[in-house]
Amino acid sequence: MDHIDHILIVDDDREIRELVSSYLKKNGLRVTVAADGRHMRSFLETDSVDLIVLDIMMPGDDGLVLCRELRAGKHKATPVLMLTARNDETDRIVGLEMGADDYLAKPFAARELLARIKAVLRRTRMLPPNLQITEVGQVLSFGDWQLNTSGRHLLDREGTAIALSGAEYRLLRVFVDHPQRVLNRDQLLNLTQGREAELFDRSIDLLVSRLRQRLRDDAREPAYIKTVRSEGYVLAMPVEITELRQ
DSSP: OOOOOEEEEEOSOHHHHHHHHHHHHHTTOEEEEESSHHHHHHHHTTOOOSEEEEESSOSSSOHHHHHHHHHHSTTTTSOEEEEESSOOHHHHHHHHHTTOSEEEESSOOHHHHHHHHHHHHHHHHOOOGGGOOOOSSEEEEETTEEEETTTTEEEOTTOOEEOOOHHHHHHHHHHHHSTTOOBOHHHHHHHHHSSOOOTTOOHHHHHHHHHHHHTTOOSSSOSSEEEETTTEEEEOSOOEEEEOOO
């Protein structure tokens, strides 16, 4: 029997829940709805889904809090698509840092939401073979830094741990898995956020800037993550891989 993707809609607006649920069901998806974080948690205690559509602006725990909670628990691998009522780049970046895979600003067309859901699911399951991220359980050393993929720790030369957001970790992981190779924005977005670049989308550029700060890289003359004009970004350092013992 073919698998039917199960989507959880978490939104405090009943009209949106009903309209979106009806449209997705008509297009062959299984849908569950939740009005807030409490209902979402209750459902996820006994069931699992293929993707969660999560509204940012909700009473009580908002979508950012819930997304961070999901990423820290047993549903950390479940794709999350954030909905925001404000077409604000800051909201987008914060949502991505909390671990969201994509975002969509309200008001939106149900047809566009369906397309985004399918795109996130497709890219989550079918990354290009030559860009697959390696499994956990390694120490990836480059320059003065080490990235422990099991504990998700970035360590400097003195062994001090540097805190990384979820989005920063995913971006750095892509770079260290593909050192000295130019990656364009579409590739970086596919691998870190499960979507394609939109016109004037600067989310990757902003995350690269944040990551350079974590690596103490000079933005004017970076030694680690270099900008390749009209092409993308490249981790300029070779990477040494050490397998961790089980």
